[in-house]
Amino acid sequence: MTTPVMIAPDWSKEFKLMCDASDYSVGAVLGLRQDKKFHAIYYVSKVLNEAQMNYATTEKEMLAIVFALKKFRPYLVGSKVVIFTYHAAIKHLLTKPNSKPRHRILLRQEFDIVIKDKKGFENVVADQLSRLKNAEVTKEEPEVR
Numbered sequence: 001m002t003t004p005v006m007i008a009p010d011w012s013k014e015f016k017l018m019c020d021a022s023d024y025s026v027g028a029v030l031g032l033r034q035d036k037k038f039h040a041i042y043y044v045s046k047v048l049n050e051a052q053m054n055y056a057t058t059e060k061e062m063l064a065i066v067f068a069l070k071k072f073r074p075y076l077v078g079s080k081v082v083i084f085t086y087h088a089a090i091k092h093l094l095t096k097p098n099s100k101p102r103h104r105i106l107l108r109q110e111f112d113i114v115i116k117d118k119k120g121f122e123n124v125v126a127d128q129l130s131r132l133k134n135a136e137v138t139k140e141e142p143e144v145r
Contacts, residue, residue, distance in 0.1 A: 007032075007039045014080040015041075019068050021060035024048055028068030030075060044071050058089050065090065069111060076111055083115045090115055 009015070010032060019028045027045035031038050044067075048055075052063060065083055069076065 005040070007034065007041060009041050009075055010034075011079055014082055015072075015076060016082050016084065017065075017068055017072065017076075018084045019061070019064040020086055021057070021064040024053055026060065026064035026067055028064060028071070030068070030072045041075070042072060044068065061085055061090055065115075073110070079112065081111055081113045083113055085115060085117065 013032045013034075016031050016033065016038060017028060018031070020026070025045055025047045027043075029040050029044075030042040031040040033039070046067060048060070048063075052060070055063065065085060068083075
């Protein structure tokens with residue numbers, strides 16, 4: 001790791017938002033490129049509730065994006081944002097007329113976004129945030145007798 005680990009936002013550049021979802025949590029990193037290197041501005045993750053854990057993979061990936069956009073909204077409104085996600089179907093979900101309206105509306109309402117596919121091994125930081133082990137969440141429930 002080299003300095004700077006985290007940097008202040010530069011609104012003259014386009015923001016990069018890396019998102020990922022696992023079975024039990026979502027994670028995202030907001031950053032930008034400087035000197036051909038990605039630098040993080042902000043990290044965020046959250047544990048999914050029981051209902052969200054039952055979502056299909058596409059829904060979880062969309063949840064990660066929506067969660068990140070809400071968290072980082074003060075940084076992103078009025079700025080160009082490139083969103084990287086492991087799930088390529090998200091790009092097409094927004095253009096399909098039969099996709100859920102809440103997805104299209106939430107993402108297109110306030111943000112100038114472009115969604116790009118990035119494999120998990122290339123999206124390392126967001127991938128790690130969505131897979132952090134939390135003993136309270138990931139432990140098996142004790143047997144009830």
